[in-house]
Amino acid sequence: MDWAEKLDNIQPFYVMEVLRRADELSTQGRDIIHLEVGEPDFATPEPILAAARKALDMDQTKYSLATGSKQLREGIARWYMSQYGVEVSPQRIVITSGSSGAFMLAFGALLNPGDRFAISDPGYPCYSNMIQLLNAEPVRIPVGPLSNYQLNAALLQPELKKGLRGALVTSPSNPTGTLISEQDFSEVTTLIENHGGLLISDEIYHGITYGQSAQTALEFSDRAVVINGFSKYFAMTGWRLGWMIVPEDALGAVEMLQQNLFISASSISQYAAMAAFECGNVFQEQLEKYNKNRVFLLDALTKSGFEIAVEPLGAFYIYADISRLLEQTGIADSRQFCNMLLDEAGVGVTPGLDFGQHRPGEHLRFSYATSFANIQDGVARISEFIEKHIK
Ligand SMILES: Cc1ncc(COP(=O)(O)O)c(C=O)c1O
Numbered sequence: 098m099d100w101a102e103k104l105d106n107i108q109p110f111y112v113m114e115v116l117r118r119a120d121e122l123s124t125q126g127r128d129i130i131h132l133e134v135g136e137p138d139f140a141t142p143e144p145i146l147a148a149a150r151k152a153l154d155m156d157q158t159k160y161s162l163a164t165g166s167k168q169l170r171e172g173i174a175r176w177y178m179s180q181y182g183v184e185v186s187p188q189r190i191v192i193t194s195g196s197s198g199a200f201m202l203a204f205g206a207l208l209n210p211g212d213r214f215a216i217s218d219p220g221y222p223c224y225s226n227m228i229q230l231l232n233a234e235p236v237r238i239p240v241g242p243l244s245n246y247q248l249n250a251a252l253l254q255p256e257l258k259k260g261l262r263g264a265l266v267t268s269p270s271n272p273t274g275t276l277i278s279e280q281d282f283s284e285v286t287t288l289i290e291n292h293g294g295l296l297i298s299d300e301i302y303h304g305i306t307y308g309q310s311a312q313t314a315l316e317f318s319d320r321a322v323v324i325n326g327f328s329k330y331f332a333m334t335g336w337r338l339g340w341m342i343v344p345e346d347a348l349g350a351v352e353m354l355q356q357n358l359f360i361s362a363s364s365i366s367q368y369a370a371m372a373a374f375e376c377g378n379v380f381q382e383q384l385e386k387y388n389k390n391r392v393f394l395l396d397a398l399t400k401s402g403f404e405i406a407v408e409p410l411g412a413f414y415i416y417a418d419i420s421r422l423l424e425q426t427g428i429a430d431s432r433q434f435c436n437m438l439l440d441e442a443g444v445g446v447t448p449g450l451d452f453g454q455h456r457p458g459e460h461l462r463f464s465y466a467t468s469f470a471n472i473q474d475g476v477a478r479i480s481e482f483i484e485k486h487i488k
Pocket of ligand 1: 135194195196197198221267270271299301325326327328334338339
């Protein structure tokens, strides 16, 4: 059987190669430190588990409304008021199957075949894959330290001249952990909207910031589509629950697509998530742990010769430039670096190749969403590996 030709444009994740090899090595009895995995390593807090158990006991196991449970949407609207001081009508909130489901709905509602849509490079790989699945064209805009690895108006201008259906901002970013400045965010939103385009803001790492809060696109416009979810800050990756906030005129299209593609998000997860806003300090306590890891890892990587041009102030990632280390060690590129680091030192990291086409062979992503002991052990192994290979 010949499967769809457009699949040729969609890349598998290199990190899967790392995970497969890590698994093989673990089976052989090797102890592997995982710095490649992009999910919180702490368990979903007890109040959320209790709410899920209660939902099961009460047989709350049917479809919900396509747009999601009213109670949860109201809870999310209150969250926007308490976190950002922004008033959002629960009517504009749609509960989705992870934020991934929300991206599919947003792109599906927006993009015609051939439409051009701007994303940053490096960036989260699924955006371009979904865009291509819809026969539209991802316009990858190279970003670097000068713009905090974020899009800005100057970078978007030339592409807008060629026509763009919209652009996507991710702040804090995966893989760089950097935030967009208030000025850039405001300018990008205005610019895109003045050209009749749609700004999509991926806010999945909101809440996970260090010393500075992330702003929501809703502070600049109520025409933007905001996407967020319970996976990261709330540590609920496996519950597959997200949400999107859409302009009123998009509601009909988004609801119709949701009915057709997903029917509704998981109702058990929705019941569970209602308790997420009432978990006390657990998420803040977790944030302090991430920050301790972040500070330690940043310092240790820099001392080992990794270059981190912009301090990552959000998410749980560090995106490091390894071009100098490649020269000093003779290792060919990020993929070979990852494979050797895993085989020889037992440390898994993600090659830049997973995040786009702009200098991916010269970058690695480290995730510090793990224990401090793992970070310490990982750092010791990495520095020994580098000392061994430097000529
Ligand atoms: C930037 C970004 N957006 C969206 C997602 C998707 O998350 P989920 O579908 O679990 O909400 C991820 C997952 O790693 C991510 O890194």
